[in-house]
Amino acid sequence: MPRRDWGPGEEGNLIGHSMVGEMDSDKQDVPFFTKLFTLAQILGILSIVLIGVWGGVFRGGFAWTSDPGLQFNWHPFLMVFGMIFLYANGALIYRGFRFEKKKKLKLLHMFTMLGSFVCSVVGLVAVFDSHNYAKPNPIPNMYSLHSWMGLATVLLFCFQWMSGLVTFLLPGLRPSMRSAYLPVHQFFGLFIFVSGIATALVGITEKTLFSIMKTYSSLPSEAILINFSGITLILFGALVVYLATNPKFRRLTTEDEVLLTDTVLE
Template sequence: MDEVEQDTRGFKPLYIVAQVAGFVTVILTGIWMGHYRGGFAWSGDNQFNWHPLLMVMSLIYLYGNGILMYRVFRNERKKKLKWAHAIVMISAFFISVIGLKAVFDFHATKGIPDLYSLHSWMGLITVIMFLLQWVAGLVTFLFPGLASHLRSSFMPAHIFFGLFIFTMACATALLGITEKAIFSLKDDYKSKGAEATLLNWVGVLLIIFGVLVVYLAQNPRYKRLNRPEDEMLLTETLHE
């Protein structure tokens, strides 16, 4: 695919910083749960530990990368990007469902009430909105025969809600980190020990990743330019 001349100065270094921040966020979350919180299991006390790791992996890292897909692979055919975008997003959803199951099963085992905190409310709302956004995107942009003007008119709403839901996911994760720190560390959180420092870095890196994803997605200079082949029928084969 021939490259289209476009001013993308600053995109690559910011994207690299975002990738490092996002990837390290996932790694540090795994270390936090795996080393400091006792490791992973699908039963007992350690079942909960899957929840933070899978939610950060899915609704933060994968979601953020799905949003940036059109910016990173700007010279690929649009219909290929649509399918790749849809697959990444539905993968993020299924991973998040496993993360939710982990915490609900843990609560049931321990007799802990569900959905009582702001974190849990925002988390459930975020996952539901994410699924609705994915279904709306599937019907609008991948459904054969839908008029192009309908797709174009829906695009601003799709972009807005995509970034809004991503921001919700980041805010929910930060609430969850704080909640877990207070419940688990209690007064030890004030001592600024190794675990407290690590989870604070998880929050800082998560914010860096989230801010850069939104900035790179919203900056009009980095928007993927339309190509003549973008208007080809979606019912055509994906093979070149």
Template sequence: MEQSVQELIDFRWFTVCYSAIQIIGILIIALLIAWLTNHCGGFAWAAHPQLQFNWHPLLMVVGMIYMYANDFILSINPSRRIKMEQSVQELIDFRWFTVCYSAIQIIGILIIALLIAWLTNHCGGFAWAAHPQLQFNWHPLLMVVGMIYMYANGMLVYRVFRTERKRKLKIVHAVAQLFTFFLFVIGLKAVFDAHEASKTPNLYSLHSWFGIWVAGFLSFLFPGIKHAFRSKYLPIHTLFGLIIFSLSCITALMGLLEKAVLKLSKDNLYEQLGSEAVLINVTGIFILIFGMLAIFITAQPGYKRKPLPEDELLLTDAIHE
């Protein structure tokens, strides 16, 4: 079986992806150097502390992203990966699954509670078109509830209910996606209406650019779109799901940081770590932990749902549609 799997691997895609990684990696480093040199004064050391700081983003990106990614790629051996997955699957203790899933639910509810506390006590609460500034507050709440908490639970349906019939799980998964998409649309309307009322430009920040990518990927997985295509390419569907969720977490963290900087940097309140700054930072840390746990459970081979005999009938029906 290992030989047959290995024969099916198309290394042309590996070559294309690896080349793209190298080109994009070098481009990122070049853009960083250009930005830090032309707009931030260049590089120096202890004699010029402001310029010394410029080494930080460059070295972190080169070391923790570019070099780390290359080291990880070189460590992957396709011929050994199958054996490794089998051994890992045998050693998995499902007690950890229960612990991780419980932690996800607790942290998810805590994130929502922290967001509501922050938006109510420090940002004036919630309203709609009559109060554009308060209407904006729906945006972070609905995006986190939909694109992070609900989306994660939608991903985990097949892990939590591993013994249920797949037809039921597909319905639950589709309903979760529909609800996520509904909250996503309302959250977008809230921010666009608030920006239009206050004459604030749209789609200028890195946070908003990431949001565009999330919307693009989400449209691919929206229930009912290209059903036959998604049934035939289930691995791509799963990969896109993880990409969307990862981008959603990253976008939420950037949004929190952007809001903190715009709201608190005027009087150096963010640097002083007041109660609002601490609340924002703690919420961001919990979002990061939540995302890591959800991705771990979803990507862990031993937690995957084992196929049932009826699954073959569903697959046949999907192909003939």
């Protein structure tokens, strides 16, 4: 399918893009995207495995309300899997599946983000339950910087998802309104993602000091695993933001999308 670039604002990268698709700085580089995208997937899966091993091997495994101490372990796992890994893949859908129809990608983006949101909510239930049902005494909720950051991030995510649905998927909104909201949606999308990673790093540190403060400085294998989880999350986050913002990686509008003007925003 022949492709050409489309006007500003409708789609693509965070910051707006050039009108002239052939300009050097915007020349598409799909093979380089594919390499970095693959590396990002490896780092993302590695993060999930590291956090899973932390909970499953070093912190006693996973349970639900039957054991509040082990129910907690679902919290970091679901947050890294849902709020970070799934979310990143939802954000990169337009670039990763660039040859699919826009409408299909929008639905896939919406459903991936919904999956990410559901994981985050279940992850929140896990931590509240593990606090509320802790024995002999319940553990207080929502006092730490981590909890404030996390709740703000999930609330923003909820608002972002609903605004995206109303603006881009439900019918009725004028194309000019959609175009105006798109950069806002993209900026907050990446802000929520980066906040999610920052919240995870703070949370990892919190749980580490609650669990192994005395031995942390002698770097037992658990401490090394924890530190590498954090570093992996940072590298994953940086790569995803790069993939999502580089204009060389943006999906170009197809010829028929351009001819059927309405469908550019559909």
